[in-house]
Amino acid sequence: MKIIFLLFGLLWGKMEAAVVATIENENPIIGILAQEQSYALENRYPGIYKSFIAASYVKFVEGGGARVVPIWIDKPREYYEDIMMKINGILFPGGATWFNQTNGYSEAAEHIYAVALELNDRGDYFPLWGTCLGFELLTYLSANSREHRAHCSSQKQPLPLDFFPNFRTSRMFSHAPDRVIEILQRDAVTPNFHQFCVTQENLTEYGIADQWRVMSDNKDWNGFTFISTIEHTKYPFYGIQFHPEKNLYEWIYNNNISHTPEAIIAAQYFAQFFVDETRRSDHKFANHSDENNHMIYNYESTFTGMLGSSYEQCYMFDDEVDYVKVNSPGDAARIFQFKWGIFLTFLIIQISHLA
Secondary structure (H helix, E strand, O other): OHHHHHHHHHHHHHHHHHHHHHOOOOOOEEEEEOEEOOHHHHHHOOOOOOEEEEHHHHHHHHHOOOEEEEEOOOOOHHHHHHHHOOOOOEEEOOOOOOOOOOOOHHHHHHHHHHHHHHHHHOOOOOOEEEEOHHHHHHHHHHOOOOOOOEEEEEEEEEEOOEEOOOHHHOOOOOOOOHHHHHHHHHOOOEEEEEEEEOOHHHHHHOOOOOOEEEEEEEEOOOOOEEEEEEEEOOOOEEEEOOOHHHHHHOOOOOOOOOOOHHHHHHHHHHHHHHHHHHOOOOOOOOOHHHHHHHOHHHOOEEOHHHHOOOOOOEEEEOOOOOOOOOOOHHHHHHHHHHHHHHHHHHHHHHHHHHO
């Protein structure tokens, strides 16, 4: 028996070492692109904020084992070039904005996409991920920013994935556990919330069918077929039309979002997959201070679900938003106030224990 356990231990040690050897970056940091304040949020917070990031995307990335840096909109290309050399990938979130809006989500993504192409072309691995609108944005950018989407009706629609025969040879699904594939094929666990779709005909019509590999499709409420998972044939760019972050972190009632154990297992796979892709990037900040000053931890989330938003929580940013400045007087004052607040809290707790 001891020999059996010893052999098992040796084999496990070799397996563990092999897994560790494939992970180059144990501290991945992923950027999430902000977008224009939605009409719904603007109605609830009129004239206060310019852009936002739904907190469920932040949790999605963190749940996969990475940290998050917010990526601002309405910045020059130089900003995106600089920040992308410090992080290991970018997520384009879903939402409700138009691609033809200036100085916003899609214009920022144009810069990001162009820089990502250049990085990967010179062997500097830099993954992109698009969810729902972000998935549509990837194909839009691939089509030279030409509107190519079809109208469809897939609101509050949970679906199993209709996989193509060779989907298991894709990067996205080649190493997916059988349990995950079984759930995705069998159960209606992928939450769909979109009025636009991308079809294989769209890809062909706009001359980008050879750039994208389609792994699955689905049908909307009216039987219209749309692409549900996709990956670039050359670059580490991935898109899904559904919302795994909603399975994990959105709890708005009557939205038809599955929170079963099976749904959670399947949703978590996509977070883990993308984060593991970003581990192949060795970009990093110059120092820990600069790294800390860029983290999403510097910003507060708001309980927007209480006011009827489709998001439970959001990070919302005003016109003047920026990263924390290193060694600035304002930063020093903020840190002093923060530490003083901690000290006072500690003091009050100690006094209450003595009373």
